[in-house]
Amino acid sequence: MSQSVQRTFAVFVEDKPGVLNRVASLFRRRSFNIDSLNVGATHEPGVSRMTIVCEADEDKARRIEANLYKMVNVLWVDDLTYKQSISRVLALIKVNCERIQRDEILKICDVFRARAIDMSPERVTIEITGPQDKVDGLVSVLRPFGILEMVQTGTVAMTRGVEEHDLAHPTVPASRSTAA
């Protein structure tokens, strides 16, 4: 049995009503716990792309994949976990910020390549995009100032380079575990 790790799946689905509900229902029904799920349009009309992050060992990952493929509206599933890929979240963080703290906070933003996008006499709102650990790092540094509010998206991810998705099933199901 291989180890349970955090996995990222890119799931291409038909853009039809209720598809998100079907996918979410599958994860709930099979006790696959979702850490984050993001859905959005792609450049192809009628095709949406989900990024699903969840904990799973190798066997479970293959079963998640196979179960996703069983859904009529699912076109392609790509397990990005061990592929060269880029993954990003976006977070907005509203922090207490007295006038004398502004310089320090803006310097922190520089270090994290975050931006202040709104400011009032006593607070500042910061936007950051990046991998989850970078966002977590910024949050931990900002916490002592007093975080008033925070919101973040789920992860979105894609492989580096060009991945050919012809949006048709692979001929051979990925039923074979490599971690025998």
Place this chain on the structure above:
Amino acid sequence: MTPANPKLKNRIGESLSGASIIWESLVREGVEVCFGYPGGAIMPAYDAMIQYPVHHVLTRHEQGASHMADGYARASGQVGVCIATSGPGATNLVTGIATAMLDSIPIVCITGQVPSQLIGSDAFQETDITGCTIPVTKHNYLVTQPEQVAPTIREAFYIARSGRPGPVLVDITKDAQQQSCVFEWSDDEIVLPGYRPDYAPLAEQLEEAVELIQNAKRPILFAGHGVMKSQGTGALLEFINKTNIPVACTLLGLGGFPASHPRSLGMMGMHGETWVNKAIQDSDLIIAVGMRFDDRVTGNLKTYAPNAKKIHIELDPAEINKNVRVDVPIVGDARAVLQELLPHVDKCDREDWLAYIDEIKGGSSVRDIKNLPDLGKLYAAHVIHDLYRHTEGKALIVTDVGQHQMWEAQYYKHDYPMKLLTSGGLGTMGFALPAGIGAKFAKPEDSVWIICGDGGFQMTQAELSTCAQEGIKVNVAIINNGFLGMVRQWQEFFFGGRYVATPLLSPDFVKIAEAHGLTGIRVEKRSEVEAAVRKAEETEGTVVIDFRVEQEDSVYPMVPAGANLHDMIQRPDQPGEHEHNPIFETGEDD
């Protein structure tokens, strides 16, 4: 299959109501019988039905309709169809849909829905039935426009019957039934970009399987439901005649391999034969064909077949490594895979292994009770065995869920495929009577025997009225022990004998039958069994036999839930207990 039905006028290109298009589409899909119950939101469809050559069976409850469609599908191999209204009509179908889902049965359920502009307003009899049934259907649809009706029903049938079959629900709003559009029907191949039911096995996996089979010293083959679903019984027989590998069946696999074949072992699992479970535990290779290693089959997974390599031949990739880790997965149609393997495997005798199985078989038990003394008591095993003898194993048997279901599986030898219909995966009490009615419509020439307990029978007993109205003949054998027997058995074994909520007071079933204008017979002694069976077979119209059997008999052997497969509870066979347990098992009868 399009204009094959000469009774169907060609109305392609005409403007038709959505309601008419429902029937145009169903008839074009080959539907001759459907099971249903009308109501507000489906009334336009019912009104249009009279123009079409479809026989509608009015059930007494929508659950009966979905079970009948299921029974029809199981017996015929075709898609079964049920129809109901919105709200409670639709939710009442759900138990039958879930039953079909877990046993991979192709049914299409048509439900009415409130008019599309009212959806989401908690309108009268509104239920989000597509939302409700996502987890228990293979796929489902909400149709809100008449133009969508025909293509959706076509897709629904295609999805239901292809690949690993399953139930598909089509929810059609009332306005989509009432509005009209130009009727169009395409016979082109259906292309769904996200749906690929036809997996082909990998050459490399087939080679690995052949190597394992050639080198195995103690192989065993599991025949599951998939053998019959793929029409692979002939291929399996050929494979076994060549390889001489012993075959164990799952509950739903019974009949997929002839029970009287010398290599047939019988049923495996919780109430499987002792020697079968023992052989599994001692095997060095399992070839699992069209089955899914259900927990009722494996027992404790940690100690399951510890020395066996496992080849899993299965159409659904999501079943691979789900419960049991396998060495060689072969994803594909069971028949096709067996046919591909056949030329590559050698004839092989493995005499030691077969002799060993014969030895453990002789040492434990043989289920032949015909020579046992009649001590004046009636046991369920007697009833089933006598029924088997009288029908020569050729009846179409439909069982409910519980003790009688296991006794049937143990004492009725199934030599023929698709002659045992039972709710295996979901274990739905109340399944047998409606499923048996559905089966009778699929196989009117067959002698249909519905075997059920006194508990399960009462869950859907109202469908007797459907038998009477339709004038069909089925035979109902109620194994009446005055208890919810299987639960009582668990209470006896595992809950200190506290019989909580299991004693069951039933009405007089003979009078119930007579109240429906049907025939009722009561049997209390073994000597009366055969005469009653004969009378039932000879009587016109549905017959209900109330078999008053021993109240506290149990199903043996038994692997407690989650226990090791080889740790089975055996029927007590202490000296002096024979009188108490007259169906003691002995190897001497064979």
